[in-house]
Amino acid sequence: MTINLDTKETKFSSTLAEHLKYVDQYNAWCAANAGRCV
Numbered sequence: 001m002t003i004n005l006d007t008k009e010t011k012f013s014s015t016l017a018e019h020l021k022y023v024d025q026y027n028a029w030c031a032a033n034a035g036r037c038v
Contacts, residue, residue, distance in 0.1 A: 004029055005036055 002010045003025040013019040030037035 001026060005033070 001013070001019065001022045002008060003022055011022045011025075013022060026037075
């Protein structure tokens with residue numbers, strides 16, 4: 001999952017818990033970069 005749209009940093013998960021952690025990181029990035037996420 002791409003967690004930073006500027007650097008294209010992508011993290012891969014093996015478990016649902018790991019994936020949800022990365023979703024939280026993506027959402028935090030979106031909150032800090034208003035208007036960049038759809």
